Amino acid sequence: DAAVTQKPRYLIKMKGQEAEMKCIPEKGHTAVFWYQQKQSKELKFLIYFQNQQPLDQIDMVKERFSAVCPSSSLCSLGIRTCEAEDSALYLCSSICPGTDNNQAPLFGEGTRLSVL
Amino acid sequence: GDSVTQTEGLVTLTEGLPVMLNCTYQTIYSNPFLFWYVQHLNESPRLLLKSFTDNKRTEHQGFHATLHKSSSSFHLQKSSAQLSDSALYYCALSMNYNQGKLIFGQGTKLSIKP
Numbered sequence: 001d002a003a004v005t006q007k008p009r010y011l012i013k014m015k016g017q018e019a020e021m022k023c024i025p026e027k028g029h030t031a032v033f034w035y036q037q038k039q040s041k042e043l044k045f046l047i048y049f050q051n052q053q054p055l056d057q058i059d060m061v062k063e064r065f066s067a068v069c070p071s072s073s074l075c076s077l078g079i080r081t082c083e084a085e086d087s088a089l090y091l092c093s094s095i096c097p098g099t100d101n102n103q104a105p106l107f108g109e110g111t112r113l114s115v116l
Numbered sequence: 117g118d119s120v121t122q123t124e125g126l127v128t129l130t131e132g133l134p135v136m137l138n139c140t141y142q143t144i145y146s147n148p149f150l151f152w153y154v155q156h157l158n159e160s161p162r163l164l165l166k167s168f169t170d171n172k173r174t175e176h177q178g179f180h181a182t183l184h185k186s187s188s189s190f191h192l193q194k195s196s197a198q199l200s201d202s203a204l205y206y207c208a209l210s211m212n213y214n215q216g217k218l219i220f221g222q223g224t225k226l227s228i229k230p
Contacts, residue, residue, distance in 0.1 A: 031214075031216045033216055033217060033218075035218075035220075040155075040204055040223070040225075041222070041223065042220055042221070042222045042223060043161070043206065043208075043218070043220040043223075044220075045217060045218070045219070048214075048216070048217055056217065091160060091161070093216065093218075094216070095215060095216035097214070097215065097216060102166075103215070104151060104163045104166050104215075105163075105210075105215070105216045105218060106163075107153075107160040107161050107162070108160060109159070109160045110160050
């Protein structure tokens with residue numbers, strides 16, 4: 001079955017600590033996206049990788065997050081210094097960009113971060 | 117900029133009644149892709165419907181939607197609600213040049229009562 005895997009499922013950090021979460025995209029997918037979802041609200045785009053290169057990201061990610069995709073099979077999203085407002089569900093999605101209009105981004109189960 | 121609007125934050129219906137969740141969008145791009153994702157409690161968003169063809173009805177699992185570019189709308193409908201339909205529903209927009217980057221609406225929580 002097609003799957004995007006995210007680890008860990010749950011992460012608890014104290015304010016000021018560093019956090020890291022990982023995403024294994026669906027095999028063959030070369031585009032990876034991260035979103036932030038607070039309290040079942042709107043999904044907010046964070047950053048996009050294509051062939052392991054970051055091509056688009058919001059200012060908050062540039063300032064406070066670290067994100068890399070060292071290989072096509074593993075990406076990570078980190079927060080350098082956690083703040084309470086970072087408590088959220090972090091979702092990773094992947095897709096194989098191309099001319100197939102029938103595909104859609106596939107989401108992982110997410111990492112739920114709680115900052116105390 | 118590009119945006120998606122879902123006007124209802126919460127829709128509460130009795131089982132068996134029809135469902136309609138509103139979605140409108142704004143984009144300068146003439147060929148957007150529109151999606152509906154469903155998110156059940158403690159789960160990740162799962163694709164429900166996708167369309168990029170104007171005025172063509174798309175159906176899946178009893179739900180249907182038609183992209184109307186003239187009114188920039190992609191409303192989700194179902195003829196008869198089931199208890200298991202209770203979930204968060206997100207309308208989303210993407211562009212052909214980057215189908216993976218989704219711009220989401222605020223989401224509509226659908227609650228079906230017996």
